[in-house]
Amino acid sequence: MTIMCRLRFVCLLLFIFRSLVSSEELPTLQSGPDADLYWSHRDQILVEESRISLGGQLNFEYGEREANDVLMAAKWAEIDRGFRDPSSFLPARNFLSVADEIRRSPTFRIIQAMPKGAALHVHSKAFVSTDFVFGNITFRDNLYICQPPDGSFQFEFRRSGGSEVTCASSNGWELLAELRANASIVKDVNTRIRDAMIVPDPATAYCNINVSWTAFRNVSKTIRSLLVYKPVLEDYVYQGLTELYRDNVFYIELRITFQNLYDLDGNVYGPLDIVRLYKNTTDRFIRDHPDFVGARLIFAPRRSDSEAREQIKQYFVTFAAVQKEFPDFVVGFDIVGQEDTGHPLTWLLKELRTIAPSTRFFFHAGETNWNGLSTDGNLIDAVLLNTTRIGHGFAVSKHPRVLELVVEREVAIELNPISNQVLCFCGDMRNHPASFLFARNYPVVVSSDDPAIWGASGLSYDFYEAFVGIMSRSADIRALKQLAINSIKYSAMPNEEKNRAYAIWQDKWAKFITDLGQRSGAPIITHT
Structure with missing residues (x-):
């Protein structure tokens, strides 16, 4: 390109930029005394920010304004109280110390009653409450x-x-x-x-991520030792689906590792038997609860630093076997565990080339506070490997090109706010990087990761933290609605099943809106 052509190109860009700006310059304090014009432009910016945020493109439908009034009265009371007394703002404190207070929050109780759709990032070892275990x-x-x-x-x-x-x-x-x-x-x-x-x-x-992960692994080891007994696992899976259903979640995609089961007669059960147990238990639960849509599994072995390449290859052999037997139930592959100390995705490239081209990946990537290291580099590899969704993506805002690609390819980022806080990535939810993703309506879902390990269950706690602690004060019921819609849209369900799920969710949403709207005008009883 000649210098003249370059100059013309630059001039064209400047012209386009100028044409996108209102003919009436945004005022500044120095541009004139017209205060009304200043405030008009200020309001315009706020309206535009609302429009491009999560849920901002949804219109209020029948009854939703009245329901929104009730929800926002509760939310604003909680946030405004926290603004006056920051020590009282629950999302600014660690979930482990405020879980009981959250349960008393009127906002949380509304979210509990809300049909939340699907849970897309949950690990099988920790999706059942500690009360049951x-x-x-x-x-x-x-x-x-x-x-x-x-x-x-x-x-x-x-x-x-x-x-x-x-x-x-x-x-x-x-x-x-x-x-x-x-x-x-x-x-x-x-x-x-x-x-x-x-x-x-x-x-x-503990005060650092490595120590928190050690505590996490110890708890996981304790729980896993109970779940390898076959009669326990059958009851455990049914109970997990029950707890989700009670929390108004009607579909789940579980990350699962395969550790052989046993019974008292000395029988041993391998990966195919384990998948069959999950499938049969899910089918039984659906028979008992016809408005529960279903469950699917994502095979997710650990990325431990000690895993040898031969072990990784065996994982792929296991995955191929279970997916061949259960192609509609085992839907994809992931590698899990602490990214900072485990193998990056680049270490697996040779082995990944041996896996079937049709395999869907759901990679954990960017679950780190670091920038420019192999851990956040996993985000780049995840999108290059055509991942279907990204687990956590905590560092994704540090990679603008990755953000462009997740929008272009509709790769949803699975946000797990409480997990990030408990594992010491983010102490105060107001500082969570997902605030940027919500503000620009990136493809996101909210899930709960390993809720039982921090004394939670279902999705409501993470929805609460996202809605009250991470999103804008002005984010309203449409943001919650969009999260539920996204959970169906970005699931691994085939389109026909998605359509059925959406129809079921719409019926539940309409009832929720009616019930909540009937409380319009009633006083909000806040917790103390």
């Missing part, structure tokens, strides 16, 4: 416990006799029922078991 599973017969010195617990079901699993405790394996029969220690035993199922509050227990 502790209160039901640990009180079953034939359960033995090992108490190693690191503070975690191992569990094993068996009729009697020794275990093939080594117990790193001087007491060895102990029958839990016998420990609980001792009145002098039962309270302490129960407290320590329950505490081992929830990560400690980072404000008092």
Whole structure:
């Protein structure tokens, strides 16, 4: 291109830019005394910002304005109280220390009643409440416990006799029922078991991401040791679907790893048996609850730094086998675990080329505070590998070209606010990078990651944190509606199933709007 052509091109760009600007320059304090014009332009900017935000392009439909009045009265009361007294603003504090207060929030209760659609980023080991895992599973017969010195617990079901699993405790394996029969220690035993199922509050227990991940892995190990007993896993999956359904979620895509199951008769069950268990349990739940749309699995082995390439290759063999047997139920592949200490996606490129071209990826990527390292570089590799969605994407705002690509390719970013806070990526939700994604209506969904590990369940807690803590004060019921719509749109459901899901959701949404709108004009009772 000649210099003259370049100059003409620059002039053309300047002309286009000028034409996009209103013929009437935006006023400044120095441009004149017309205060009305200044405020008019200020209002115009606010209107435009609202229009381009999440839900901003939706129109209020029948009854939604009245319902929105109720919702916003609750939200504004909570935010304005926090503005006057920042220490009272719940999303600014760690979820582990304010969960009980959130449950008393009028805004949270409205969100609980709202049909939220689908949960698209949840790990199977932690999608059932601690109340059930502790209160039901640990009180079953034939359960033995090992108490190693690191503070975690191992569990094993068996009729009697020794275990093939080594117990790193001087007491060895102990029958839990016998420990609980001792009145002098039962309270302490129960407290320590329950505490081992929830990560400690980072404000008092740890202060950096690596330490928080260590605590997270210890809790995960404790819970997983209960879930490899086949009768427990069957009840656990059904209970998880029940808790989602009660939280007004009607579809889930679960990340799952395959750890062989066993029963008391000595039988061992491999990956195909595990998928069949999830499928049969889901089908049974749908028969019991016809307005529950369903569940699907994403195979998600760990990206641990110690995993050898041969192990990675075996993961792909396992994935191919289960997807061949259950092509409509096992829908994709992911690699999970702490990104900062695990292998980046570039380490897997050679192996990824061996996987079937039709494979859908749902990569965790950018779950980090770093910028310019291999961890946030996973975002680039995820989009180059044609990922269907991006898990977390916490660092995505640092990669403008990746943001352009997720819009062009409609790659949804799976946001998990509470997980990011508990694992020490973001202490105050007001500083969460998703605020930018919400402000510009990027393709996003909100999910809950591993809710049981921080004492939550369902989706409502994360929706609350996103709506009250991360979004603008002016974000209204349309933003919540758009999140629900997005959860269906960006799911792995085939189009016919999406249409059915959307129809079911619309009916539930209409009822929710009617019920909420009937409260219009009633006083908002705030918690203290």
